[in-house]
Amino acid sequence: MTALLQGIGLQRSYGPTPALRGIDFEIGAGEIVAVTGPSGCGKSTLLHCLAGILRVDAGEVRYRDQDLGLWSEANRSKLRRTEFGVLFQFGQLVPELTAAENVALPLLLAGSGRREARKAATLWLGRFGVGDLADQLPGKMSGGQQQRCAVARALVTEPKVLFADEPTGALDALTGEQVLTEIVHIAREQGASVVLVTHDAQIAAYADREITLRDGVVDRSGLGLEIGS
C-alpha cells in the first residue's frame, strides 16, 4: 500500500526530556492504525507531529510526498481544517455555540455559506444519532453526545486522515464502543485513514494495524501486534 502519510526518523523533545526518539511511521489511504503504549511513551506527541500541530526537532513528516516541516503554520492550519480531522478526548466544543454551529465551524472557515454549512452540520449530526440536538449547547448534553458532536465536526469536511487522540477516553465503555464503531464505519465508508491513539487494547482492536511505543521508540519486542493486513 502506498503511504499517504509518513513519519521518518521523528524526534521531538520537551526541554531536556525526549518524547520521540527516531520513530518511523506510515499509513496508507483508508487504513486505520492504532498507536498504543503506556502513559508518557510519546503517543500523543507522535499524533501531534503527524497532524502538523507540532514541529519535529529532527526527521520528516511527509503527506502526499510533501515535507510538512517546510510548510508555514498557516498552511498547516489550512491542511488540518481541510484534509485532516482532529479529535481529542474532551474540551473541543465551543461551549457557547450550539451543536450545529460547532459542527458547521470548519465549513464556515473554509468559506461555505451559513445555510449550506448548517445543512451539512445537521446531516452529520444525524449520522451520529444526535440530529435532534442540533440547537443544544454542549453544556446541556451528556459526555457521549458531546463526543458524537466532536466526531461530526472532525468529519464534516470529509478529511483524508482523521487523528483521534483517546477519542473515547472520557466515555463509559458502552458509549465509547458505540462512538468508535461509528467512527470506524464512517471512515471505511469515506475511505479515510485514521490514526488512533489509545492505551486501551480493546479499542486498538478496531484498527487494521497497531504500533506500540515505549519511551519514545517503537516497541518491537513483539507485544505490538499486527492486526490486519
Added chain:
Amino acid sequence: MKTATLAKLAVAGSRTDKFRMAFTAVSSALAAVVLLAAATVAAVPELVNPDDGSDKWNEQYSSTLIREPGLRPGVVLTLLLLAVPVLFLAGQSIRFGSPARDRRLAAMRLAGATPGQAVLIAATETAVAALLGSIVGTGAFLLLRVLLDRRNADGTLPLPTDVLPSALAVTGVLVLVPVLAALIGAFLLRRVIITPLGVVRRVRTRSPRLWPGVLILVGVFAPLLIRRLGEVLARWISGDLMLVVAFVAVLLAAVAVIVGTGWIAYTAGRLLHRFGRRPAMLLAGRQLMADPWNGSRTLAALLAALVVGAGVLGYRAFMQTELAARDEAWAARGDVIGDPGLDSFYLNSVDLVRIAVAVGVVVAAAGIMVALAESIVSRRRTYAGLVAAGVPRRVLGASIAWQTLAPLVPAVLVALTVGVSLLRGVATTATGGGGASCSGTEAECFEGSPNWVQYPEVTKAVPVPLGDLLLLGGGAVAIMLVVVGVGLVLLRSSTDLDELRVA
C-alpha cells in the same frame, strides 16, 4: 476555621498566586495613597473671617485649589472618584491567574473545606494582600509628606503638608481598602462554584430582558427628573442637600449605563450572530449572548469614568459659555471687568478633574486587561483544541476583538450621552451680565442716575463639546484596542498545544 489557618491557607500558593497578591497589594497601596490625600485635603482647617463670619482663605498654600475653602470639597471628591477604579482594580485582581487558584481551591474542597470556606479563603487572600498594600501605601504617603514638605520662596506650601489626616481617617483607610477589595473580590466570585473536582462558573441562561435597556433612558433623563424634583424640594432642603441629590443623579446615571450594558452586549451579540458572515463574528456573537453581563462587569469602571468625564466636559462647556456671556454683556457697555487669570484658574480646576478622569480611564483599562486575560485563560483548552483542529489564531483573535469592541462602542456612546446630559438636563443655556454698578455716594446711586451703569443680560446656548467628547470616547476606545492587543499576545500562549495535555 481558625483565623491563623485561614490566613495561612490564603497566602499559600504558586508563583502566579504570589504575583496576584503583589498586584493586589500595589493597587491597594495606590488606593490608600489617593484616599489619604483626600483625607488630608479634607483636614485643612476651615478659617472664618472674624469681621463678617465669612470663609477665609488659607493663605499658607500656593495653590488656590487648596487655599480657597469653596474649592476643597471638589478636590476631595475628585480624589475619591479616582480611588474608585483603583479599588476596583484591586478587587478584580482576584481573577488574575485563576486556573492555578481554581485548582488550589478545588484541592482544598477535596480536603474538606466547605464552599463558603473556599470563597472565604480566596477573599481573605485578597484582603491580606490589600491590607499589606494599604500599610505600604500609608507608609509611602507619610514618607512623601515629609519629602514634599518644601516651602516656596514666598513662604507658601505647594501642598497641604502641614496638616495630617485624622487618626480616624488613617485607620479608616487601613480597614476600608482591604474590606472593599475583599468584598469586590467575593462579589466577582459569586457565580463561581468551587467543587472538589474543579471550579465551574454558573452561566445565566436567561437572556437579559428589556429593562436594563430602559435603565439607560432612566440615566439620560435622571438629571431632568432631579431638576424637577430639585425645584420642588428647594423650598425645604438646603443647598448642601441638593448637592447630595445631584450626586445621587450621577450615581443613578452611571449605574443605569453599567447595568444597561448587559442589554447592549446581548443585543450586539444577537446582531453579530444574525448578520455576521464570518466565523469570528459567529463566535463573538454567541459568546456575548451566552454571558452578556460579563461586558457590564468588565466595563463598569471604564463606563463610570466616562459618565463622570463627559459630565465634567459638559460642565466646562457651561462655564466657558457663562464667562463668554458675561464678557459679551460687559463689552456691550465698553467695560472689560473680567479677570482672565481667575477665569482660566476656574477652567484649569475643571481640567484637573479631566486629568483625574483620564487616569481613572487608564486604571479601569488595567482592570479590563485582568478580566480579559482571565477570560482567555479560562477558555484556553477550547482555544487550543480549535487551533489544533486548524482554526487560524487570527479568527480567534478577531472574535475576541469583536467580543470586546461590539458592546464597547455603543456603551461608550451611551456613557458619553448620559454624562453630557447630566448638565444639559439642567441647563442648556448660560446667562452672563445683568446687575449694575455705580460710582458715587449712596445718594448719587439709584437706578436711572447718571452714575448708574446697568449691564445687559446675555444668554447664550451651551454648545455640546463634541470635539472633547470625541477625544474622550476615542481615547477610551484606543486604550481598549491596546488592551485587546495585549490580550491577543496572551491568546498565542494560551493556544499552546500543552494546554491539550492538561487533563
